[in-house]
Amino acid sequence: MMTELVEQELVEQELVEQGYVVFPGFLTESQVAAFNTRIEELFAIEGENAGSEFKSEPGARRLANMVDKGELFEQVIQAPEVLEAVGIVLGPDFKLSSLNIRSANPHNGSAQPLHVDSGALPDERGNSVCNSVWMLDDFTEHNGALRLVPGSHRWGRKPEPGEKPESELLVTGKAGTVVVMNAHMWHGGTENFTDRQRRAMHVYYTRSDKPQQQYQKKWVRPEVQARMSHLGRRLLALDDPRNDALCALGAGMSGFMK
Numbered sequence: 001m002m003t004e005l006v007e008q009e010l011v012e013q014e015l016v017e018q019g020y021v022v023f024p025g026f027l028t029e030s031q032v033a034a035f036n037t038r039i040e041e042l043f044a045i046e047g048e049n050a051g052s053e054f055k056s057e058p059g060a061r062r063l064a065n066m067v068d069k070g071e072l073f074e075q076v077i078q079a080p081e082v083l084e085a086v087g088i089v090l091g092p093d094f095k096l097s098s099l100n101i102r103s104a105n106p107h108n109g110s111a112q113p114l115h116v117d118s119g120a121l122p123d124e125r126g127n128s129v130c131n132s133v134w135m136l137d138d139f140t141e142h143n144g145a146l147r148l149v150p151g152s153h154r155w156g157r158k159p160e161p162g163e164k165p166e167s168e169l170l171v172t173g174k175a176g177t178v179v180v181m182n183a184h185m186w187h188g189g190t191e192n193f194t195d196r197q198r199r200a201m202h203v204y205y206t207r208s209d210k211p212q213q214q215y216q217k218k219w220v221r222p223e224v225q226a227r228m229s230h231l232g233r234r235l236l237a238l239d240d241p242r243n244d245a246l247c248a249l250g251a252g253m254s255g256f257m258k
């Protein structure tokens with residue numbers, strides 16, 4: 001009990017001060033394998049249309065609208081430990097913004113720019129965006145691991161093009177590791193210098209008064225919506241007229257993709 005409390009306080013401290021927390025070994029090897037099998041199946045089925053529900057990115061394969069694409073993804077958005085960490089960043093009132101796959105191509109020749117997700121800065125109510133990056137391959141120094149700038153979520157501005165603070169660091173880890181981050185913190189994928197894909201799942205949340213990046217009620221098929229749990233429906237904002245109105249005005253912002 002005591003240990004749990006201490007661990008919770010550490011998670012909170014890291015998220016508040018550094019802007020991120022790492023959960024190693026969050027998924028087992030067989031869970032990682034199951035995600036990757038389904039993801040490769042989807043890349044093969046969707047072909048050139050892969051990711052078309054959102055945006056494409058040079059140097060990376062992407063899939064979007066993942067809640068719709070297999071029961072294992074319906075569970076992913078509801079992971080209690082991740083939701084607890086997201087609540088520390090966003091407060092109690094949040095929803096899923098999008099669930100995407102990003103796979104940095106072998107020898108892709110460039111890094112993502114440092115960015116904040118959805119181009120969002122904290123506002124008078126505080127933080128509005130929180131992302132989790134689920135490693136589906138080992139993230140190494142050479143294969144396009146996530147870079148981030150600890151504490152930059154408190155700087156109140158976005159990075160200038162090409163800006164590279166000295167405090168930037170690389171987050172490496174084994175497949176199955178999950179990084180929860182305040183997505184106002186400057187971050188981005190790095191260049192993949194290896195011969196293999198580097199896959200990750202991005203489970204992205206936003207405060208309830210902001211539009212979803214992908215309007216889940218539009219994209220997730222009715223039969224999938226119908227079998228969602230109470231928590232799942234709430235996270236997808238399926239019964240939330242305010243979300244309908246917000247998304248009608250404009251969903252779909254990325255931090256750097258056009």
Ligand SMILES: O=C(O)CCC(=O)C(=O)O
Pocket residue numbers: 102112117133144145146147187188189190200255
């Ligand atoms: O996949 C990664 O390592 C980070 C990707 C990212 O920051 C993004 O696509 O917004």
